[in-house]
Amino acid sequence: VEPRVIESVGESLADAFRASQPDLILTAEASGIPPALACATALDIPMVYAKKYLGTGDRYSFAREVTSPTKGVEYRVEVARRVLPPGLRIIIVDDFLARGRTAEALGEIAIEAGCELLGFGFAVEKCWQAGRERLTRHGWEVHSVVELESIEGSSVVIRDRG
Numbered sequence: 001v002e003p004r005v006i007e008s009v010g011e012s013l014a015d016a017f018r019a020s021q022p023d024l025i026l027t028a029e030a031s032g033i034p035p036a037l038a039c040a041t042a043l044d045i046p047m048v049y050a051k052k053y054l055g056t057g058d059r060y061s062f063a064r065e066v067t068s069p070t071k072g073v074e075y076r077v078e079v080a081r082r083v084l085p086p087g088l089r090i091i092i093v094d095d096f097l098a099r100g101r102t103a104e105a106l107g108e109i110a111i112e113a114g115c116e117l118l119g120f121g122f123a124v125e126k127c128w129q130a131g132r133e134r135l136t137r138h139g140w141e142v143h144s145v146v147e148l149e150s151i152e153g154s155s156v157v158i159r160d161r162g
Helices: 003-020 033-043 101-112 131-136
Strands: 024-028 047-054 061-067 074-080 089-097 116-126 142-152 155-158
Touching: 003 033, 003 089, 003 116, 003 142, 024 033, 024 101, 033 047, 033 089, 033 116, 061 101, 074 101, 089 101, 089 131, 101 116, 101 131, 116 131, 131 142
Parallel strands: 024 047, 024 089, 089 116, 116 142
Antiparallel strands: 047 074, 061 074, 142 155
């Protein structure tokens, strides 16, 4: 983790959501923690991360099943019910937006908990994997610091936001 880069990502995402006055940031372990913590620090609000478990469990939590496209396994993302009281204004922050399955699961958890989901923030979005479309179909707002158009070999194309 490059601290100055993560700090900059956190500031950028905080700027995108500051006006909506969030109460809490939700992310998934483990790689989502650095950008979420940086954003939480910039907004001076708490951050909670969803734990990933293989298999099922008997815990008092909000949970969703997610299939990892990179690892090819199914896991559960869980958040303890005590940390998501109804009425919280939440943003979900993660490192990458690819297909959007984990982000969608966290969004569903926030809604089930009775929270107001203000939107999603990502450090990097892989635009060709349609994660944004998965999230915006729900009417959810999505912000990404960097939008990658494509990666081919050692060539990276960054989307021009015009």
